Amino acid sequence: MNQPPTSKPLADRIRPRTLDEFVGQAHLVGPNKPLYQAIRHNRVRSMIFWGPPGVGKTTLARIIAAQTDRPYFELSAVSAGKNEIRAIVEQVQAGETRDLFTLHQPPARTGAVLFLDEIHRFNKAQQDYLLPYVENGTLILIGATTENPSFEVISALLSRCQVFVLEPLSPDEVREIIRRGAAELGVRLDTEAEGFLADFANGDARQSLNLLEAAAELYAAQGGALTVENLKNALQSKHLRYDKAAEEHYNTISAYIKSMRASNVDAALYYLARMVDAGEDPKFIARRMVIFASEDIGMAQPTALVVANEVFRAVETIGYPECQINLAHGTVYLALAPKDRSACDSFFTALDDVKQHGNLPIPLNLRNAPTRLMKDLGYGKGYEAYTDENLLPEKLKGKKYYKK
Numbered sequence: 302m303n304q305p306p307t308s309k310p311l312a313d314r315i316r317p318r319t320l321d322e323f324v325g326q327a328h329l330v331g332p333n334k335p336l337y338q339a340i341r342h343n344r345v346r347s348m349i350f351w352g353p354p355g356v357g358k359t360t361l362a363r364i365i366a367a368q369t370d371r372p373y374f375e376l377s378a379v380s381a382g383k384n385e386i387r388a389i390v391e392q393v394q395a396g397e398t399r400d401l402f403t404l405h406q407p408p409a410r411t412g413a414v415l416f417l418d419e420i421h422r423f424n425k426a427q428q429d430y431l432l433p434y435v436e437n438g439t440l441i442l443i444g445a446t447t448e449n450p451s452f453e454v455i456s457a458l459l460s461r462c463q464v465f466v467l468e469p470l471s472p473d474e475v476r477e478i479i480r481r482g483a484a485e486l487g488v489r490l491d492t493e494a495e496g497f498l499a500d501f502a503n504g505d506a507r508q509s510l511n512l513l514e515a516a517a518e519l520y521a522a523q524g525g526a527l528t529v530e531n532l533k534n535a536l537q538s539k540h541l542r543y544d545k546a547a548e549e550h551y552n553t554i555s556a557y558i559k560s561m562r563a564s565n566v567d568a569a570l571y572y573l574a575r576m577v578d579a580g581e582d583p584k585f586i587a588r589r590m591v592i593f594a595s596e597d598i599g600m601a602q603p604t605a606l607v608v609a610n611e612v613f614r615a616v617e618t619i620g621y622p623e624c625q626i627n628l629a630h631g632t633v634y635l636a637l638a639p640k641d642r643s644a645c646d647s648f649f650t651a652l653d654d655v656k657q658h659g660n661l662p663i664p665l666n667l668r669n670a671p672t673r674l675m676k677d678l679g680y681g682k683g684y685e686a687y688t689d690e691n692l693l694p695e696k697l698k699g700k701k702y703y704k705k
Contacts, residue, residue, distance in 0.1 A: 311514040312507045315481045316360050323364065324477050324506075325357055325470045336361070336465065343369050347435050347442040349420065349450050349459070352467030353551050355505030358445040361467075362416035365443065372413035378422035383430050389415060390434055412441040420444030421453035428455045435461050447551050469504020478506045479513060486517045489526040497529045503552055512536065553581075554589060561636040562597050569636045570629065577625045587613040590631050600705075601641030608634050647703040654697060661694035 317323045320330055320340065329336045339345050345365055350358040359375075366373035374389045393413045417423070423431075434440040435458065442462065446453060450464055470478070476499050483490050490498070490513075502509035516527050516535040553575055560568035576586055587609070594609035612631035616624045670680035691698050 310511070311482050311485060312510045315478075315485050315510075317364065318367065320364055320368065323357065323360065325474045326361070326467055329465055329467070330361070335463075336365075340365055340368050345369055345371075345414075345441055347440075347462045349444040349446065349454065349462045349464045350467055351446055351448075351450050351464055353447055353469055353504060355502070355507035356467045356470055357506075358467060359416065359418065362414065362443040362445070366414040366416075369414075371441065373416070374413060375416045376418070378417055378419045378427075381417075382427060386415075386427075386430060386434075389413070390439055393439055412438045414443060415440045416443045416445065418445045419447075421446045421448040421450070425455055428458050432457055432461070470502070470506055471504075472499045475499045475502045475504070475506055475509055479509055482510045482513050486514065486521070488513075488517045488521045491526040491528055493529050494527050494532055497532055501532075505552075554586070557586075557632075558589060558593060561593060561632065562640065564636055564640070566633055566636040569632050573628060573632050577621075577628065580621075583616040583621060583624050583628060584613070586628055587616045587631070590628075590635060593635055596645045597640050597642060598635065598638045599641045599644040601639035605635060605638050643704060651702045654700070658694075658696060661696050663694060664692060667692060 320337065323330060326336075328334060331337060350361065352358060362375075363373065365371075372393065376385055376389075420428075431440070431442060435442050442458075444450075444454070444462065450459060454462075476495060479490070479495060479498050498509040498513060501512060512532055512535055513527075516531045519535055520527060520531040553572055557569060557572035557576065560572060573586070577583075591606070591609040591613055594605040598605040609631060612627050615627040619627065665679045666681060666683045666685075668675070668680040670676045675681075693700055
């Protein structure tokens with residue numbers, strides 16, 4: 302018998318409430334794995350979940366709060382700011398949530414859980430504002446992001462958080478979730494339809510559940526099992542194909558970048574068209590183009606950065622619909638340009654040495670000598686503006702980072 306309609310999305314209705322119900326991320330929540338141990342022993346600290354959409358970031362945050370008896374607050378960085386955080390901090394500090402804490406918790410671990418979705422959308426000032434409350438334990442921050450936190454989260458906040466990488470769900474894991482969704486809806490799926498949904502998910506359970514729910518609303522009344530044809534017909538709804546509000550643009554932007562990297566102009570234009578047709582923020586696309594120009598083209602065609610920056614400027618100035626032409630122009634240029642990652646790769650190789658060796662002593666001849674004492678100590682002595690001498694610190698002499 303079909304369930305009565307409800308305004309609550311299917312994905313939310315079947316959301317797991319305990320680790321035993323949770324599907325996927327066994328490398329984090331399986332027995333004796335990091336999050337399993339942290340929850341079991343109530344040793345939860347601030348953390349960042351990095352991974353694609355629909356893999357359980359929000360669900361895990363709620364489970365952590367529930368199973369460690371901590372107050373839970375949930376914000377989206379898209380719409381929230383300092384005022385919302387201030388209100389939560391005031392509520393926690395006023396003790397209005399103290400009844401949710403368990404009596405055995407030591408004072409240092411009675412922080413409330415703040416789940417901040419899309420934390421990469423917070424600017425530096427907003428992230429700075431979180432620091433003292435994370436530092437003193439008022440808040441246990443759980444940030445969620447589809448972007449690399451090394452680039453999107455300020456170093457001071459990142460150093461206070463443990464980063465956990467969440468992986469796309471496997472086809473078998475998606476099938477398990479689909480079956481739960483079908484049971485909740487009171488519908489049946491034939492074998493081909495279940496396989497179609499698992500493939501459609503591409504590791505994102507939310508996508509398959511949204512499609513399943515839409516198909517059930519349209520075709521369940523006909524009786525019998527839902528078919529692949531039912532699912533394909535339900536796919537005509539654009540928001541199911543590309544829900545940018547839920548960060549489901551992740552796979553499309555990835556395909557776009559990889560197509561340009563492979564110099565496949567046709568594929569790059571196709572994925573660009575999908576994003577434009579879905580109403581993706583043109584500045585989001587243009588920003589990725591600027592990054593691509595230095596990361597993948599670099600010294601092979603240095604003017605690519607100039608072109609990409611001009612596309613970004615045009616997008617800011619003109620906007621839709623005309624700026625789609627600028628995006629297309631830039632896409633073709635970047636896709637056809639020769640590729641050379643040497644500048645990007647050599648920098649990160651040097652960065653690895655910085656992290657491994659720390660601040661190695663700078664050679665004396667390269668140091669500034671503004672005082673007499675510094676000159677007497679040899680600062681700046683023997684400096685030559687144009688020299689073939691290796692200028693790296695002594696420990697790294699002879700190291701080659703950039704290779705033409």
